[in-house]
Amino acid sequence: MQKVDYIIKADYLLTMEGDLSVIRDGAVAVTGSTITDAGTFPDMSGKYTSDNVIDGKNSVVFPGLINTHTHAAMVYYRGLADDMPLQEWLEKHIWPNEMKWLTAEFVDDAVELASLEMLKAGITTYTDMYFFEDVAGKKLEKIGMRGVLGAGILDFPWKGVAECVDDYFRNAEALIALWKDNDLITACLAPHATYTCGPDNYKRANALAEKHNVPIHTHLAETRHEVAECLKRFGKTPVEYFESIGMLSGRLSAAHCVWLTDNEIELLAERNVGVSHCIESNLKLASGIAPVPKLLKAGVKVAFGTDGAASNNDLSILGEMSTAAKVHKAVSLDPTAVDSKTALLMATKNGADILGLGDKTGSIRPGKKADLVIASLDKPHLTPLYDIYSHITYCMRPGDIETVMVNGKIVIDKGKPTTLDETEVIARATAWRDKIQGS
Numbered sequence: 001m002q003k004v005d006y007i008i009k010a011d012y013l014l015t016m017e018g019d020l021s022v023i024r025d026g027a028v029a030v031t032g033s034t035i036t037d038a039g040t041f042p043d044m045s046g047k048y049t050s051d052n053v054i055d056g057k058n059s060v061v062f063p064g065l066i067n068t069h070t071h072a073a074m075v076y077y078r079g080l081a082d083d084m085p086l087q088e089w090l091e092k093h094i095w096p097n098e099m100k101w102l103t104a105e106f107v108d109d110a111v112e113l114a115s116l117e118m119l120k121a122g123i124t125t126y127t128d129m130y131f132f133e134d135v136a137g138k139k140l141e142k143i144g145m146r147g148v149l150g151a152g153i154l155d156f157p158w159k160g161v162a163e164c165v166d167d168y169f170r171n172a173e174a175l176i177a178l179w180k181d182n183d184l185i186t187a188c189l190a191p192h193a194t195y196t197c198g199p200d201n202y203k204r205a206n207a208l209a210e211k212h213n214v215p216i217h218t219h220l221a222e223t224r225h226e227v228a229e230c231l232k233r234f235g236k237t238p239v240e241y242f243e244s245i246g247m248l249s250g251r252l253s254a255a256h257c258v259w260l261t262d263n264e265i266e267l268l269a270e271r272n273v274g275v276s277h278c279i280e281s282n283l284k285l286a287s288g289i290a291p292v293p294k295l296l297k298a299g300v301k302v303a304f305g306t307d308g309a310a311s312n313n314d315l316s317i318l319g320e321m322s323t324a325a326k327v328h329k330a331v332s333l334d335p336t337a338v339d340s341k342t343a344l345l346m347a348t349k350n351g352a353d354i355l356g357l358g359d360k361t362g363s364i365r366p367g368k369k370a371d372l373v374i375a376s377l378d379k380p381h382l383t384p385l386y387d388i389y390s391h392i393t394y395c396m397r398p399g400d401i402e403t404v405m406v407n408g409k410i411v412i413d414k415g416k417p418t419t420l421d422e423t424e425v426i427a428r429a430t431a432w433r434d435k436i437q438g439s
């Protein structure tokens with residue numbers, strides 16, 4: 001018998017590997033930060049022993065959910081400005097507030113609230129695009145959450161962040177050096193969008209990402225306004241423009257991709273670009289609906305992102321799955337579009353793949369890191385149960401998540417955080433609200 005650190009039992013185990021079949025009476029063995037084995041409990045109990053056996057009676061175990069696009073610290077602007085178009089929301093509300101409040105201290109505090117919300121909702125990894133990512137990364141290491149932290153890049157200076165464009169690149173290089181070979185944190189280049197970042201800075205960011213073998217993440221083809229501006233400035237639609245400046249590759253994950261021509265969909269597939277689908281943010285800002293069924297059919301890897309809480313307004317991938325699975329059916333008049341298995345695959349394995357973390361997380365397989373979620377099925381809204389994939393996509397809520405493990409450590413235990421004080425995190429957020437509101 002081999003001694004392991006944890007044996008996690010579950011009535012239902014979804015590994016998100018192979019044919020996506022459901023393992024009944026399943027178990028996962030974990031040693032250190034790594035998954036040792038996964039299979040049926042009778043098989044596993046014959047091979048492994050542990051002092052920590054988590055009894056997953058009436059529960060399901062699946063890989064940690066992956067949020068492939070957010071601006072975590074913007075959680076402090078949740079509900080600050082709603083019910084208006086993207087440009088007005090950004091230019092009249094978000095940017096003026098960021099000019100005033102965005103500091104290392106703001107990010108340090110806000111990241112706690114965002115991480116807590118995400119972990120409690122079963123999200124074990126998120127991709128960020130923001131500033132002070134060194135501060136965010138140090139906080140994430142303390143909390144024990146996985147992050148792909150994108151150093152924001154703009155064409156213009158930002159008070160307190162970058163006095164000139166070179167500063168953005170200096171920040172990015174420092175971030176890459178800081179998180180090199182880190183188990184939890186991956187540094188990333190995050191030029192903002194075609195309307196805030198010109199071709200020279202995109203090319204420079206791409207060259208830096210290639211040099212250091214790190215991912216690159218950006219907003220792309222989010223609104224019709226962006227497409228019109230791109231056509232005016234460069235004579236090309238956003239994805240074709242990206243092709244012309246050499247941006248399209250497997251290293252790139254692009255958030256939104258709402259307004260795409262058929263040719264652009266083909267380009268994304270050919271160049272192996274990952275798409276982060278942020279349906280709730282797109283719906284709320286009335287940006288439009290990304291052609292996800294077409295993208296999937298063309299072979300593009302599509303995953304989910306929440307975007308920032310200021311435009312969503314929550315940080316729940318379960319919410320994105322449910323919304324996307326329904327909206328795409330209605331829009332395409334096809335009830336098979338984004339079925340429940342596809343939705344969970346997008347939220348887990350596809351997410352890891354588009355971030356370059358496919359060997360580390362996104363599915364339950366020996367040798368991968370132990371990023372796992374245990375959700376209770378003992379709830380009225382999850383009863384009766386015929387199809388576990390259906391329940392996770394259409395009925396499950398963040399409150400059903402009981403236990404969350406990241407890198408082999410339990411960070412949410414029976415719904416409670418083990419590395420954060422929830423009362424303090426909420427009090428700090430409320431104190432910031434008072435300051436922002438009083439300004």
Ligand SMILES: [Zn+2]
Nearest residue numbers: 219255307308
């Ligand atoms: Zn965004």
